Amino acid sequence: MVAAQDALLTQMRRGTLQYCVLALLADEERYGFDLVRGLAEKDGMVTSEGTIYPLLSRLRRDGLVESSWQESPSGPPRRYYRLTDRGRSALDGFRLEWRRFRDAVDHFVERKASK
């Protein structure tokens, strides 16, 4: 049962996590560590923080985010990520679809629970 739940969570995260990353970058640029901790703060979003880095690398290659090196007040330069226009429209598209999907699932799941 626990294994099945883990698998379910993994499936759900797989599709949605990248949009959470895009959403975190919607208003400000962030460096990798800051971004990862931002995601990990919310319970249930990230099980292993290290897997965010390959995800960031894919988003960069797909042109949804871009990055640049900036000096850090302490230590070595940091790689900052920001949203591209393509990333922004991908995020907008996901928001619409997500609301529809969430409402549809709620419609079935929540109604049964309340009865």
Next chain:
Amino acid sequence: MSTSADKLVDDYLDRLERELADFPPARRRELVQEISEHIAEARAGLEPENEAEIRNLLDRLGDPADIAAEARGSLEEQPATAAPAPERRSGALDVVALVLILIGGVVIPVVGWLVGVVLLWISSAWTARQKLLGTLVVPGGLALPAGILLFATSSESACYQQPILGGGDEMICSSGSTGGQILGSIVVALLGAASIATVIYLGRRMGRNAGVAAA
């Protein structure tokens, strides 16, 4: 900085490096660098740092095998996600090609249609067979049936109405066999329908081809 903590971190990065052994060197180096920067940032926030905290930090990062699996997944996805870009660029031109093939010849005789045909052939949205179909059915597009219609009406002599005895009017046409006229109308209608059908077919193909490339 404690040496046992350093040892834990080094072991972790070594394991990650081993898991990524089959990766392109540039990708491996980049990922290992990012993870080690993450560790450095996290350690900077630990004060004072002890072994338990380092273990906790590495636990949160996750098993190097999981990180490698995630990276491997995104490596495999790469060709599919990179594909749609050139497709989208040609989309607008493809639509222009179809519009010109259909009515380009009506707007600018011959030339308008020819431009459409050229755009059709340079596009990557259709197969050679579909392009041939678009060129041959119907040459000139709607301009051909429109031209025939124009020619027929101008050469046709006037009809007039003549009152008949029982009341009402009768349509009298002085020349042109009715049989010929009907046949002409059928040809014009068929050519027009064929032209429109071809363009609709090509339009649907275009959408489907693009859909396949984007999937």
